[in-house]
Amino acid sequence: MNDLNIIKKEKPEIPYSEDSDAIFNSKILVVDDSALIRELFGAYLTQAGYTDIQYAENGQHALDIIDENIPDLVILDLEMPIMGGFEVCRILKSNPETKHLPILIQSGRDTASDLTKAFSHGASDMVLKPIKRYEILARVKVHLENRILVSKLTDYHDRVASELEQARQIQLDICPSKHELKNYLQAYGLDIGWHYEPSSEIGGDIGGILPIDETRIAFYIADFSGHGVAAALNTFRLQTWLTSASELYSSPDELLTKLNSFLHNNLSSGSYATMLFFCLDIEKQELTYSAAGSQPPLLQGSDGSKEFELLSSKGMPLGLRPHWDYENIKFPFEKNTKILIYSDALVEVEVEENTYLGEEGLRKEVSDLWHEEKSTEDKISQLVANFHQRMDPDNSDDLTIICLENVNELRSS
Amino acid sequence: MNDLNIIKKEKPEIPYSEDSDAIFNSKILVVDDSALIRELFGAYLTQAGYTDIQYAENGQHALDIIDENIPDLVILDLEMPIMGGFEVCRILKSNPETKHLPILIQSGRDTASDLTKAFSHGASDMVLKPIKRYEILARVKVHLENRILVSKLTDYHDRVASELEQARQIQLDICPSKHELKNYLQAYGLDIGWHYEPSSEIGGDIGGILPIDETRIAFYIADFSGHGVAAALNTFRLQTWLTSASELYSSPDELLTKLNSFLHNNLSSGSYATMLFFCLDIEKQELTYSAAGSQPPLLQGSDGSKEFELLSSKGMPLGLRPHWDYENIKFPFEKNTKILIYSDALVEVEVEENTYLGEEGLRKEVSDLWHEEKSTEDKISQLVANFHQRMDPDNSDDLTIICLENVNELRSS
Known part of the structure; x- marks a missing residue:
């Protein structure tokens, strides 16, 4: 775990944006069957300032956690026992509740078929193993910024659309x-x-x-x-x-x-x-x-x-x-x-x-x-x-x- | 140009989404000082079904085009004469009009400093040269889908917020x-x-x-x-x-x-x-x-x-x-x-x-x-x-x- 100790000495490189609180309080779900890799992601993210990280060791476990409480970003391994990453993507994209949830795939193989399949199943992004800390942190931040923007706009839409629907009903009632x-x-x-x-x-x-x-x-x-x-x-x-x-x-x-x-x-x-x-x-x-x-x-x-x-x-x-x-x-x-x-x-x-x-x-x-x-x-x-x-x-x-x-x-x- | 001819024989691999018309009619701006690379992107994108592609040969040229008409996605080279990609990112992110415009960086160097700098300047994504067609097309589609979602939600927000502001004014007038x-x-x-x-x-x-x-x-x-x-x-x-x-x-x-x-x-x-x-x-x-x-x-x-x-x-x-x-x-x-x-x-x-x-x-x-x-x-x-x-x-x-x-x-x- 020497590696992790070194990381802890570094300062976060991510510049704070206007929504930095919201970004660092976002829920991130790390899905990987390797405890070491989960721990590595956890260390990277915690060290960078993220406060709400959950872990799942396979696709089914991830879906169970998401079912309880939808995270803001899923970092997803492709090859896992019980349920792999492609299937998780497919299921999340087919559910209106999780359709716009960003999914960052981490893959061990740099092949056209893996990448094309991941994106066509609904992945938002893909990085190759071995994981580079600076790349993961940069991409995580981009996805969370976008997630917060979309969430704010969606919340506004849903609240106002429901108000306007009531108002329309009142107007039609006349x-x-x-x-x-x-x-x-x-x-x-x-x-x-x-x-x-x-x-x-x-x-x-x-x-x-x-x-x-x-x-x-x-x-x-x-x-x-x-x-x-x-x-x-x-x-x-x-x-x-x-x-x-x-x-x-x-x-x-x-x-x-x-x-x-x-x-x-x-x-x-x-x-x-x-x-x-x-x-x-x-x-x-x-x-x-x-x-x-x-x-x-x-x-x-x-x-x-x-x-x-x-x-x-x-x-x-x-x-x-x-x-x-x-x-x-x-x-x-x-x-x-x-x-x-x-x-x-x-x-x-x-x-x-x-x-x-x-x-x-x-x-x-x-x-x-x-x-x-x-x-x-x-x-x-x-x-x-x-x-x-x-x-x-x-x-x-x-x-x-x-x-x-x-x-x-x-x-x- | 043999390469391009081969590409043209292939069918687009990207599955059509519910908004496929909107995606393929999106404006894409390709910025690169190499005419060959611009042509390559153009061929990839046209072949995949994209209909509205513009080209710029340096950062300043790109900003001039964006100033006329904001595209839905910028594919941006980093090293260019007159103005490079980092500066373009910085300028686009500092303007509220173009703040949420997705920027896909294409970089010749896989270094921590280039990647970190690109993302911290506001890039949405980064791919490494040589450009892989399947990767570019997959990432372009993800960014455009998100762009369309954000645009729809933003248009709704702007229209309704202005209506509600008028209504609030009327209510306060009482x-x-x-x-x-x-x-x-x-x-x-x-x-x-x-x-x-x-x-x-x-x-x-x-x-x-x-x-x-x-x-x-x-x-x-x-x-x-x-x-x-x-x-x-x-x-x-x-x-x-x-x-x-x-x-x-x-x-x-x-x-x-x-x-x-x-x-x-x-x-x-x-x-x-x-x-x-x-x-x-x-x-x-x-x-x-x-x-x-x-x-x-x-x-x-x-x-x-x-x-x-x-x-x-x-x-x-x-x-x-x-x-x-x-x-x-x-x-x-x-x-x-x-x-x-x-x-x-x-x-x-x-x-x-x-x-x-x-x-x-x-x-x-x-x-x-x-x-x-x-x-x-x-x-x-x-x-x-x-x-x-x-x-x-x-x-x-x-x-x-x-x-x-x-x-x-x-x-x-």
Whole structure:
């Protein structure tokens, strides 16, 4: 053991990095059937400052230890009784829990087949025996630095992804299911098609249907500036504000005027929302709406052979000015009349290089599509499929589409 | 070039991984002053399926290329004219943009000093010349797999961290600044101390001060189940609901009763909030409050020499039952009276093994602390410092503390 004593007199050569504590507290598992070699590694590593080293004398023993507590690095011999190193690699790589665990192979033979086999079984690195202390320490440090980086990023990912999944669930909970909506609106003689798709886990688009009484319902679509978490927080503000403003549902202009003041007082500076708010009176067959700079709704009157037309959606976006007077627009909504509202993502896609679909492009597309013999749901699915084909995956935005039709099954016109 | 022709007849030995497209489309930069060796690497890599390979003939040339477009892996010679490999390593590692870029050194000399120097300068790996094709390909693949993993995780981190930072800013915007609050409450003859600290970027705690009229203000503290994004979304619902419920500020019992119904209808099943809502009448020197299962407030009456006492905070948490009748509790709030409200995180910390601070522990601590000659702000800072010393960093929760005192500077009692 003279060799080990010499080592102990040397100072560690590894320069301390920013995470030196984390590196030297990392768990290292040394797997070798030779007690002498295990001891040698132990001495090298301890002397260099590593504090948490475990030992296994064959592959099965190593797997048992890893099963208890996953280390940060495995230093692995290839030829061992009971279970060799190749098999350990294969098993660790096939388990999602240990897939990214770095494995440093130490091999007695410098052959192409051993090296290729080790790497193809999932080894991260390979050194040749006899073990050189300086090489082992340098490579161990590189793998642990990387392991710590990956662990930190993975922990962040897992924590935040689970938070965002909960948040997404809450946001989806706000929206009634398609089935519920369909049943609910049937009582009003209305058919609905609906698509909602946040660009990331949660989004800044929101739409909803709000009952007023037996013959009137309100519905809306809104799109907050930005997307992701911050925009989603604002959709919750909007939705909550609306639940407290039911007396305004039948006056879209007044509702937007008051909502504008609320958002102006509460949104961060520069944030805003575009919105369309509708009140549909089934008995009067009349649709009243007010717009705050959203996309123009598409309307097809009771004569289904005609094309859809673009309605006005002019109006100051909400939240930008302390006060703004919004206006009502009214039009008949007789049997077979259809209205389609959508967020800007749907028209802000390239149909060919430097040419965007735009509102007029969408109007034509919808007019053609709605002449086909398909359910409203299938037509909307087709719009969504077209959208996905055109959209730039690096620059995605939340997408909402709602189509309401007076199918008038229960009432006479 | 006979050698290269032989290589071309061989099939790639590297098995395709799940990300094989991403791996083979990765950018590899080969840096060597020998045209022959560059060509050799190029042939090895192209033959193996790599499609995006660039070449540099010295270190400076490499840095120029990297400056234009960061590759996914650098294969780097050590000895080159103009700038050698060690210097390239050092420069890449010192730049945050290229810090995690894998560098595979190829060295002509198998010496301890070269290897140690290369790794300590930031190399990820080292192979010895003459270059073995199978070894280079195996190591290149390992580094690229890791690079792709780190890139994906880093992209996720950067995108979400920026979203959460925006969201945090929005959540902090809800809270008035300490300075604003202090000035504002001075007009009522009140002094305030206040601390808010989400456990992650954004949290499920919320507190606020709501003016009623010239002689009355309301204030509250609420804590949603869970934390992180989902809980934060709920704080926005609460805050928005409150802005629409100003007529209830002077009736805490009625406010909680109505809020309970709203949350029951809107929270995900199993989610709830604890809350204390206060209405302070400065003229009558009377505090009325209602509790929904929060932490008991701490009160010190007008005789500052006495200890703080724990007030009742019994009451069903909000959102669990469709209907619940909350009750008002009233007590005098004369000159020098102080009330301290806080989220459960403050008392759910270990003071020694298996012993938690608890409400009684906090009561004693606050009683002692408030006898000291310090500003309210300093006392709260001390409470927060104690909390940080005791808290388990792996199990953190949102923390809110509010202390209000009748300093009665402007009004006679």
